[in-house]
Amino acid sequence: MSGFKTTLITCQQCNRRIMVRTADAERGSITCSHVGCGATNTLTSGFYYDESLLNGLPGFGQLTYLGSTPTTFALQFGHNTIGTSESCVVQLDRFMHNGRCFISRRHCTLTVTFDKWSGQLRYQLQDGVPDPVTGEQQSSLNGTLLNGTPLQKTEIIDVADGEIIALGGADRFLLKHFMINPVMLETYKTELAFNPDSTQ
Incomplete structure (x- = not known):
């Protein structure tokens, strides 16, 4: 030694x-x-793994819409607000079902963080989005589901690679994690x- x-x-x-x-x-x-x-x-x-490795990553995962026209949305590190509003990080189209859209303007939040102990990215989902003025969590109108199970209004839940997030129960999205290369990870071990x- x-x-x-x-x-x-x-x-x-x-x-x-x-x-x-x-x-x-x-x-x-x-x-x-x-x-x-x-x-x-x-x-x-x-x-632990040094967080500076995040600086060289080419991406932070993606959501793929599983509707009639599959569309992929890139995620950023930190809070990803998802909805139809132009202010959302992941801005969605108003997908219509029998003349109705079930996605709120600011529907849910998918937060990407770095777990320094495992050396991998962590994805956490919450229904609703914090109000930009008051900071209070505002829930979506039609709810958010993970693999068919509705999230409670105050619940924050980890989402594994390949799991399905449904907005309003009608529009489904596949989460694909960005996996950090183990060889690269070893060089950031402290x-x-x-x-x-x-x-x-």
């Missing part, structure tokens, strides 16, 4: 600081030396200092 620097960790049992030396790191555990404790702290070297994750 060349290049290891001594570091302080907090004992999981007594919550006092103890110093981890090279021999402890190589062994993978350290026994707390404080009087009355003696707990064995297992050491793990965790890691090691964490040793931390105790359990005691014996």
